[in-house]
Amino acid sequence: MKIYPKMPCSTVSSWKQSKVNRQLxxxxxxxxxxxxxxxxxxxxxxxxxxxxxxxxxxILVWTLGGDRxxxxxxxxxxxxxxxxxxxxxxxxxxxxxxKSIPLHYCVSQTHSDITxxxxxxxIKIQKYPAVEPLPYPISLETFQDKVxxxxxxxxxxxxxxxxxxxxxxxxxxxxNGEMNYAECNTLWQLxxxxxxxxxxxxxxxxxxxxxxxxxGSAYAYDYIPSSPLYQKKSDVNPVMQYFFPNYxxxxxxxxxxxxxxxxxxxxxxxxxxxxxxxxxxxxxIKHINFGVSTDFEAKVVNLESVMSEQQLLHSGGxxxxxxxxxxxxxxxxVCHVM
Numbered sequence: 165m166k167i168y169p170k171m172p173c174s175t176v177s178s179w180k181q182s183k184v185n186r187q188l189x190x191x192x193x194x195x196x197x198x199x200x201x202x203x204x205x206x207x208x209x210x211x212x213x214x215x216x217x218x219x220x221x222x223i224l225v226w227t228l229g230g231d232r233x234x235x236x237x238x239x240x241x242x243x244x245x246x247x248x249x250x251x252x253x254x255x256x257x258x259x260x261x262x263k264s265i266p267l268h269y270c271v272s273q274t275h276s277d278i279t280x281x282x283x284x285x286x287i288k289i290q291k292y293p294a295v296e297p298l299p300y301p302i303s304l305e306t307f308q309d310k311v312x313x314x315x316x317x318x319x320x321x322x323x324x325x326x327x328x329x330x331x332x333x334x335x336x337x338x339x340n341g342e343m344n345y346a347e348c349n350t351l352w353q354l355x356x357x358x359x360x361x362x363x364x365x366x367x368x369x370x371x372x373x374x375x376x377x378x379x380g381s382a383y384a385y386d387y388i389p390s391s392p393l394y395q396k397k398s399d400v401n402p403v404m405q406y407f408f409p410n411y412x413x414x415x416x417x418x419x420x421x422x423x424x425x426x427x428x429x430x431x432x433x434x435x436x437x438x439x440x441x442x443x444x445x446x447x448x449i450k451h452i453n454f455g456v457s458t459d460f461e462a463k464v465v466n467l468e469s470v471m472s473e474q475q476l477l478h479s480g481g482x483x484x485x486x487x488x489x490x491x492x493x494x495x496x497x498v499c500h501v502m
Contacts, residue, residue, distance in 0.1 A: 239259070242260070250380075251349060251381075253378040255287075256380070259382075267280045276294075284386065284387050289381070297349050301345060311355070315331065319474055330364075331351075354381060359467040370428065370461050371464060373387075373463055425456060425461075432462065442472050444470055446464075446470055447476075448469035
């Protein structure tokens, strides 16, 4: 820093009455008193850089490994219910006791749930219970009747007794041939999560991800990437497109594998229209709602968009509209004013 020479105020006596010169005189005196040691300057600079680096590392760790969705409170509530014998599931021990599933990598969250990524699975935890817990105690006959009524409400008249057996069979989480209160209550909560309900009834179909475990209202299923098979021409570098017109298709899988994906989509349309006693609709058909597995099977990755005909009628019947634009559930509908 440049050190200005001392300037006595007498040298500016002719401007003594000037306010500006008086301020200048004070300023020069202060500068002459301010002598900065070069070593101290390097120390201050090093401290500043260190603080900036530490803050950057903290932000980076929080972004990549921290719980950005702040779901630890929900996890604690889930484990409390598990320890009290209110819920159960094959993931509960790993989450609450072994803590081998840390639930740190938060992928996304909505107003109702939080999605975590763990290895090759997505784990969804509900923020709020979708339904009140079952009364305690509850008989097996009463529970079976409630499940049957639930299926009828969401699917209509059930013409396949195997479906009821399939849903009830999922209740036996510890595979001991019996159903206790925690198992019944867990299945009851899961059934009222529409995505899990769709996953469960279509578990035998290759077009839907597999369930990898549950704990109360939390459930895990296969992670299926939804990246496109190739780039659109509009997304390709124009220079590369000029010299290599088919550059955007270089990474395409073989024709046989593409045909397998196309057949899978056709099978999906057949599954949605011919399964059980009702039809199912995809109310939001976009490429990001489909994925391709490592063995080139086309799969639905956004289960929230799949609804049965009965569910669609129940949802639409609760909404009052006055214009066609207000009647929208992923698919357009004509507004009937009552």
